[in-house]
Amino acid sequence: MKLELSLVVTAAICAAAKPLSKAGPSRNKLLLISFDGFRWDYDQDVDTPNLDQLVLDGVKAKYITPPMLTMTSPSHFTTITGRWVEDHEVVHNMMFNTTTNLKVPHKQTLTRSEWWDNGVLPLWITAQNQGLKTASFFYPGGGANYSGQAVNRVRVEAFDHQDDNETEWRQNIDTVMSWFSEDNFDFVTLYYGEPDNVGHAKGPDHPDRKTIIQQIDRTIGYLREAIELHQLSDSLNVIITSDHGMTTVKKRPLVDEIILNKYLNLLKLVSFEILDYGGFGILTPRPGKQQQVFDALSKAPNLTVYKKDQIPQSFHLGRSERLPPIVVVADLGFNLNSRFIVYVNKGDHGFHNGEMDMKTIFRAFGPDFRRNFLSKPFDSIHIYPLMCKLLGIKPAPHNGSLAMTEDMLLPRGGSHRPPASLAALLLTLLTFAVL
Incomplete structure (x- = not known):
């Protein structure tokens, strides 16, 4: 006996x-969620029980650094490709052409493949080419074709889409969970346009920003309930991040706002420009006028002007073929107005990515992540090889390093x-x- x-x-x-062995493929599924404009410290002055619980149940980085440019499309595309902006060439939220003076608004640019398809493959396509099913829900770049290949399933934001509808946020989560549980998708990206809109309209210190962070926190709670409901707790990894931070725009009478036309005649000296767009501006001088434009802008206060071939290597912008010859970066909080002050935003981004106000969040949880693990800060470009590791696929050429993030993963096989x-x-x- x-x-x-x-x-x-x-x-x-x-x-x-x-x-325990799992039925089906050994790899787990992956959901990447981006909350646009979620500054790294936005949850520190608000009651956020669900985000706080994630710290105990998963991984948190104190902050991550977005690429230069700290704008929505360039930064999101760096995350999904693992390439610097000078390599993937999505150098602005707006599609533009310096020869024809074409400027396409951000929402319309989302479906213009000629802006996104520059020879660099995003993770959706790389994963699909290795047998995985992928989907994009509102994520920038998801609505484009890449060398004729489209993401398996795509939803693109409408031009008049309301970004702060909490009921719709939950419906989107329900949809994505069904894609995983019923349609057996392996990798899905989900994008929310807040708290960016509130940060722009009201400023990062406004009470409405705190309200939208609480809404995001409730949404995280709903997400975790939905994961349980769809029986995905043991098979779904989740990464939550953002594209850039937000800072208060300095305005009169507190400061003298920047009006570049005070320092040079834009109509006579410049053939193309994109200004009035936060802390980052680009200009194409007329033939033979580049040095004159550079010299004039060098005398303007509260900004730094660069010739493209002299941009600091740390910006990872100088090799871009698409970027115009003159790049202007404003000091933190100063907007780059062109001829008049027409700028109404109270908060903005586009500033130097070394500024703490431009840093953003990183949270992760799921069967492959450690629990109660605080990661050192890292650049967002390193998220790409981490996602490839989680999905068990061979990465496309990229500039990231798995060494920056692999310590947040459980040993192979897990320790459950x-x-x-x-x-x-x-x-x-x-x-x-x-x-």
């Missing part, structure tokens, strides 16, 4: 020591405790054996 019990106990111990039912059985057998 004792020998039989000993064999049973031994078998139970062996079973408890081994991770045995199910409660198995532990209870083991305890019962051991007790019976003692008796």
Whole structure:
């Protein structure tokens, strides 16, 4: 009798020591969520129980650094490609052409493949080429074709889409969960346009910004309930991040606002410009006028002007073929007005990515992530190889490094405790054996 019990106990111990095998592919699924304009410290002055719980249940980085440019489309495309902006060439939110003076608004640019398809493959396509099913829900770049290839399933924001509808936020989560649980998708990206809109309209210090952060926190809580409901807790990893931070725009009478036409005649000296767009501006001088434009702008206060071939290497912008010859970066909080002050935003981004107000968030949880793990800060470009590791695919060429993030992952095979039912059985057998 004792020998039989000993064999049973031994078998139970062996079973408890081994991770349970899962039906289907060994890889887990991955959801990447981006909350546009979520500054790294936005949850520190608001009651956020669900985000706080994520710190205990998963991984948190103190902050991450977006690429130069700290704008929505360039930054999101760096995350999904693992390439610097000078490589993927999505150098602005607006599609533009310096020869024809074409300027396409951001929402319309989202479906213009000629702006996104520059020879760099986003993760959706790389994963699909290795047999995975992928989808994009409102994520920038998802609505384009890449060398004729489209993402398996795509939803693109309408021009008049309302970004702060909490009911719709939950519906979007329900939809994405069904894509995972019913349609067996492997990788989905989900984008929300807040708190960026509130940050622009009201400023990062306005009470409405705190209100939208609480709405985001409730949405995180709903997400976790939906994961449980769809029985995805043991098979779905989730990364939550953003594209850039936000800072208060400095305005009169507190400061003298920048009006570039005070320092040079834009109509006579410049053939193309995009200004009035936060802290980053681009200009194409007329033939033979580049040095004159550079010299004039160098005398303007509260900004730094660069010739493209002299941009600091740390910006990872200088090799871009699409970027115009003159780049202007304003000091934190100063907007780049062109001829008049027409800028109404109270908060903005586009400033130097070294500024703390431009840093953003990183949270992650799921079966492959450690629990209660605080990661050192890192650049957002390193998210790409992490996602490839989670999906078990070979990355496309990229500029990131898995060494920056792999310590947040569990050892291969995981270290999960045995199910409660198995532990209870083991305890019962051991007790019976003692008796």
